[in-house]
Amino acid sequence: MGLADCVSVISLIASTLALENGLLLTPPMGWLAWERFRCNVDCDRDPENCISEQLFMDMADRLVEDGWKELGYVYVNMDDCWMARDRDTQGKLVADPGRFPRGIKALADYIHTRGLKLGIYADLGQRTCAGYPGTTLDKVEQDAATFAEWGVDMLKLDGCHSSLEEQALGYVRMSEALQATGHRIAYSCSWPAYRGGLPPEVDYTLMKKICNMWRNYNDIEDSWGRVVKIVDWYSDNQDVLQPLAGPGHWNDPDMVVIGNFALSIEESKSHMALWAIFAAPILMSNDLRDLSQDSRLILQNKMLIRINQDPLGIQGRRILKDSTMIDVYMRPLAQSAKALVFFSRRVDRPILYTSSLLKLNFASNRAYQTEDVYSGEILRGRKADANFTLLIVPSGVVVWYVIPMV
Ligand code: GLA
Numbered sequence: 519m520g521l522a523d524c525v526s527v528i529s530l531i532a533s534t535l536a537l538e539n540g541l542l543l544t545p546p547m548g549w550l551a552w553e554r555f556r557c558n559v560d561c562d563r564d565p566e567n568c569i570s571e572q573l574f575m576d577m578a579d580r581l582v583e584d585g586w587k588e589l590g591y592v593y594v595n596m597d598d599c600w601m602a603r604d605r606d607t608q609g610k611l612v613a614d615p616g617r618f619p620r621g622i623k624a625l626a627d628y629i630h631t632r633g634l635k636l637g638i639y640a641d642l643g644q645r646t647c648a649g650y651p652g653t654t655l656d657k658v659e660q661d662a663a664t665f666a667e668w669g670v671d672m673l674k675l676d677g678c679h680s681s682l683e684e685q686a687l688g689y690v691r692m693s694e695a696l697q698a699t700g701h702r703i704a705y706s707c708s709w710p711a712y713r714g715g716l717p718p719e720v721d722y723t724l725m726k727k728i729c730n731m732w733r734n735y736n737d738i739e740d741s742w743g744r745v746v747k748i749v750d751w752y753s754d755n756q757d758v759l760q761p762l763a764g765p766g767h768w769n770d771p772d773m774v775v776i777g778n779f780a781l782s783i784e785e786s787k788s789h790m791a792l793w794a795i796f797a798a799p800i801l802m803s804n805d806l807r808d809l810s811q812d813s814r815l816i817l818q819n820k821m822l823i824r825i826n827q828d829p830l831g832i833q834g835r836r837i838l839k840d841s842t843m844i845d846v847y848m849r850p851l852a853q854s855a856k857a858l859v860f861f862s863r864r865v866d867r868p869i870l871y872t873s874s875l876l877k878l879n880f881a882s883n884r885a886y887q888t889e890d891v892y893s894g895e896i897l898r899g900r901k902a903d904a905n906f907t908l909l910i911v912p913s914g915v916v917v918w919y920v921i922p923m924v
Contacts, residue, residue: 553803580591595637637672643680666699694861
């Protein structure tokens with residue numbers, strides 16, 4: 519049997535199995551190192567910010583002590599550059615001994631004692647994107663067993679330095695290997711992002727069966743332009759992407775970069791609101807030791823978290839895009855509630871935007887309660903056909919949580 523045949527047989531087998539690990543029934547929330555801390559391995563000159571056990575322990579402490587954990591932010595996720603330059607003599611992955619002197623098992627134990635979960639990073643291929651040891655096909659089972667032995671709770675499997683065939687075999691094989699460990703390890707796959715993110719190159723029927731979440735598109739950076747590019751790509755391709763999301767299987771538009779250097783307060787509010795609408799993982803990549811009060815309030819907004827974590831797990835859609843440059847998004851929620859986001863694409867001046875719930879496809883014979891998620895303002899008895907006018911600032915949002923009144 520040739521490699522191509524092998525690939526299709528494995529895909530066929532996988533497509534008859536569902537990923538039944540019971541994990542990520544709502545999008546994961548927590549913290550992920552990459553966007554903010556990258557591959558900073560210079561612990562001599564920059565001990566506070568280098569990729570080391572101390573960094574992850576610091577973030578775990580902040581999650582617990584600053585009110586994040588009780589809001590659902592429980593993952594502490596490592597990314598590239600945690601490894602030693604080589605595997606050990608048994609071919610096992612090992613953490614860099616200088617930066618992780620007690621090893622990953624000890625770090626996982628610490629994270630677990632604090633009531634949190636640890637995520638780890640590996641790359642299917644010859645080496646990771648930053649050049650550390652990769653997980654080649656012959657290493658998949660061994661690495662899955664190592665992660666399980668260490669008590670890791672989530673794996674992000676990146677896809678640098680691997681061929682299409684290796685990816686087609688390896689992502690499925692890792693899913694099976696993780697299941698076979700008997701440990702509950704959530705599985706985040708970067709495969710689609712390496713294949714353009716869309717069918718026919720990406721087989722999303724298969725993705726749903728083997729992964730709990732997947733990166734579809736390019737990396738986020740600390741830049742509003744990059745956030746908008748991601749928002750546009752997900753919105754422009756929503757007919758393909760939106761139906762994929764659901765409990766246990768999510769699209770991942772990448773980390774949340776609120777609290778860093780580039781985003782204004784209004785842009786940060788928009789970023790958080792749109793990730794809530796997208797049913798996206800909220801994995802913050804920022805420095806929790808040094809966060810402004812504005813950023814904290816946005817990231818800890820209970821209504822937005824409630825929208826993001828809605829148990830139905832239906833991803834929202836852009837329902838209106840027109841010459842006003844106010845894009846409207848809607849996400850259906852449990853108990854007939856809906857979230858609405860009015861997002862200004864304008865970069866010049868605030869806009870007065872007039873609409874009605876009827877125009878946004880709400881049933882005409884009802885009255886609704888609307889809650890402005892950022893200001894907290896509640897209005898009861900709003901008739902579907904009654905016009906309302908909102909002030910929406912440049913690159914900003916107004917977010918409503920809407921429930922029908924009985
Ligand atoms: C890729 C991924 C990023 C990050 C880096 C690490 O670019 O998409 O999220 O994991 O690799 O090197």
